[in-house]
Structure formats: structure tokens, C-alpha cells
Amino acid sequence: MSLQESLNRFQRQQEKCQTTLIRITTRAAPPKVVQSHKSTPASNSSAPLKVTASVKFSNDTERLQHINAIRKSPVGAQLKRVIDLLYETRQTLTPEEINEACYVDINSNKALFDSLKNNTKVHYDGKRFSYKSKYDLKGKDQLLSLIRKYPEGLQVVEVKDSYPSVMEDLQALKAAGQIWLLSNMDSQEHIVYPNDPKVMIKVDDDLKQHFREIELPRDMVDIEKDLQKNGMKPATNTAKRRVMALFHGITSKPKPKKKREITKRTKLTNAHLPELFQS
Numbered sequence: 001m002s003l004q005e006s007l008n009r010f011q012r013q014q015e016k017c018q019t020t021l022i023r024i025t026t027r028a029a030p031p032k033v034v035q036s037h038k039s040t041p042a043s044n045s046s047a048p049l050k051v052t053a054s055v056k057f058s059n060d061t062e063r064l065q066h067i068n069a070i071r072k073s074p075v076g077a078q079l080k081r082v083i084d085l086l087y088e089t090r091q092t093l094t095p096e097e098i099n100e101a102c103y104v105d106i107n108s109n110k111a112l113f114d115s116l117k118n119n120t121k122v123h124y125d126g127k128r129f130s131y132k133s134k135y136d137l138k139g140k141d142q143l144l145s146l147i148r149k150y151p152e153g154l155q156v157v158e159v160k161d162s163y164p165s166v167m168e169d170l171q172a173l174k175a176a177g178q179i180w181l182l183s184n185m186d187s188q189e190h191i192v193y194p195n196d197p198k199v200m201i202k203v204d205d206d207l208k209q210h211f212r213e214i215e216l217p218r219d220m221v222d223i224e225k226d227l228q229k230n231g232m233k234p235a236t237n238t239a240k241r242r243v244m245a246l247f248h249g250i251t252s253k254p255k256p257k258k259k260r261e262i263t264k265r266t267k268l269t270n271a272h273l274p275e276l277f278q279s
Contacts, residue, residue, distance in 0.1 A: 156190040
């Protein structure tokens with residue numbers, strides 16, 4: 001019997017039981033009245049019992065519909081659901097535990113079982129499944145040691161799933177000045193570099209040549225605009241400095257060169273031309 005048929009049968013049984021219970025309640029006799037010392041009117045003692053609320057059954061219909069929708073979803077959607085569970089829990093789980101946690105029945109779906117077992121992000125030891133990252137890191141110290149092994153840069157995407165707080169640790173290492181965290185403006189990918197002056201970084205000749213061919217603007221204002229356009233804050237503000245200079249009437253004048261006087265201590269390099277040094 002399929003899950004949908006079981007669901008329909010369960011719903012019909014609920015409706016039947018609800019109808020039967022309502023009939024029993026409406027036909028029930030009134031409860032016995034306890035005799036007291038004071039006499040009560042006969043009309044009050046013979047009043048029929050009113051049903052104030054209907055009886056409610058526990059309803060699993062929505063949960064069963066949710067389970068049925070998950071198990072009828074594509075293999076890729078179920079696979080992502082299981083991988084997300086393994087990533088969030090970081091535990092080794094049996095197929096039964098996975099089914100109980102996210103309602104994905106691995107044992108009854110061979111295609112899903114094979115896809116999960118062969119996935120690069122999943123480790124399977126023959127009985128249990130667990131999440132597998134590219135680098136098995138446990139904390140900030142191991143993360144820093146790994147970054148120092150890549151002086152030419154390490155992509156953040158390769159380490160961001162190593163453990164849950166890896167992104168927070170990267171920001172902490174950046175704030176402490178132990179790493180450089182840069183982003184590629186074109187691909188929006190982040191690359192992390194070790195901030196160690198002892199590390200020798202090899203630069204390709206093509207990159208050196210490209211750097212030398214870059215022509216910088218002649219005006220400092222244009223240089224500051226280019227820096228701001230690329231998300232960097234200039235250390236100077238030439239435009240503001242020029243406005244202040246005009247406001248206060250300050251003009252930049254070249255410093256006059258002082259005439260060098262010849263003394264006895266002056267070293268003459270052209271002693272064979274004494275006419276040059278006659279005052």
C-alpha cells in the first residue's frame with residue numbers, strides 16, 4: 001500500500017470516529033445531581049447537559065503530507081536536504097537517523113543512496129554518513145597554519161565549509177593583522193593571504209610587465225578618484241587641500257635655491273679652472 005493510500009485511509013477513519021463520538025455525546029444521560037441540605041428547583045436538576053466543546057483528535061495529516069512531498073521530490077532536492085543536515089549537525093548518521101531527522105528514506109531509494117555515497121562532500125564508512133570538507137580543520141589555529149602554507153593565496157570557498165565558525169575566524173585573523181583578505185572585483189571571490197614579511201612571494205614576469213605598463217594619472221585628484229572607484233580610501237585629499245589654499249590665499253611657490261658660497265672648506269673638483277671660482 002502506498003503512502004498516499006495510507007494517508008487517505010487514515011483520514012477516512014478519523015472522520016468516522018469523529019461522527020461516532022458526536023452521536024454518543026449527544027445521547028449521553030445527564031450526570032447525577034449531588035443532594036445538598038438546601039432544596040433546589042426541580043427545573044434546574046432536570047436540565048439536559050450541554051456540550052460546550054467538541055472532542056479533538058491528534059491530526060498528523062499535515063505531517064504525512066509533508067513527508068510524502070519530500071519523498072516524491074527529485075533526487076537532487078533530497079540529496080541537498082541530506083547534505084545540509086550533515087553540514088549543520090557535523091555528526092555521523094545512519095540512514096535511519098537521517099530519515100527520522102529530515103524524512104528522506106535513503107534505503108528505499110537506490111539512486112539517492114548511490115548519489116549520496118559517491119558525493120565529494122559526503123563520507124560513507126559502510127554504515128554511517130558524515131560531512132566531508134576539503135580541509136579537515138578544527139579551529140582558528142589550524143586555519144592560520146593552512147593559510148601560511150599558501151603564500152600566493154588561498155580561495156576562501158575552499159575552506160569556508162571546514163567548520164561552522166570559519167568565516168568569523170577569518171575576520172578575526174584579518175583584524176589581528178595576521179592575514180590579508182582580498183576580493184576579486186570581477187568574480188567576487190575572496191582570496192586570503194598570509195601577512196608574514198618573511199614569506200617570499202613569487203610574482204610572474206607577465207604580471208610585473210603589466211604592472212609597469214599601467215599609466216597613472218598625472219593629477220593627484222584623478223589618482224584619488226581611481227582609488228575610491230576601486231573601493232580604497234586615499235590617504236590624502238588634494239581637492240580639499242587646494243580649496244583651503246585658495247580660501248586662505250596660499251599659493252604654492254617654488255623655493256628659491258640658495259647661492260652656494262665658496263669657503264676654505266669647499267672641495268674644489270675643477271681646480272684646473274680657477275676662473276670659475278673667482279667672485
